[in-house]
């Protein structure tokens with residue numbers, strides 16, 4: 001293997017370790033966020049539950065009031081009916097009959113209200129049951145996630161220190177100026193630093209590199225940077241990265257640093 005290819009191999013190996021570090025860091029920030037998000041969802045459902053319960057309580061009080069009113073109206077109507085029997089005067093009879101008509105109308109309105117209210121209470125009861133189920137499920141889920149969080153973080157931290165050690169070893173194989181170049185880009189771009197060029201397209205930014213740079217790249221003598229995204233590039237035909245998975249670059253928009261020369265080799 002030529003020196004050039006050996007360096008590419010070392011850098012790709014280092015990139016692979018960095019890929020894993022990147023994933024572990026993602027896990028370290030995602031794990032608490034997942035718990036937080038679930039807590040928020042649980043709280044939202046609890047608020048919903050409390051609102052329905054309030055509504056139900058209010059409606060049940062209303063129902064009681066209507067029941068009392070109805071009872072009252074029915075007994076008054078009954079009394080009026082018996083009184084009506086005793087009335088001898090026609091005018092008085094007419095007046096009482098009108099009053100009773102009014103009372104009956106009121107009773108009917110209250111009965112209708114009672115039916116509507118009963119239906120609404122049934123609806124809210126159903127909604128309450130549904131939200132309660134969601135709440136119960138979320139509570140179980142949340143408890144499990146909370147219990148698991150510490151383990152997840154611990155595991156990720158262990159993995160992180162293992163990877164840091166591995167990174168020191170892997171980085172130690174790379175010649176200092178090349179490593180410095182890699183680290184320089186890593187600090188600015190985060191992820192990934194070195195990418196293959198396939199069919200003259202940089203796999204970091206998905207933009208075609210200029211023909212002249214591509215010709216130079218194919219010569220395989222120097223390590224080149226993509227003139228667009230500044231990532232280190234190599235020709236995919238020169239080196240096959242067994243770990244290669246298309247990873248979406250993290251920071252697409254970058255400001256070119258003054259000291260990074262466009263399309264320059266190391």
Ligand SMILES: [Zn+2]
Nearest residue numbers: 202205226229
């Ligand atoms: Zn690029």
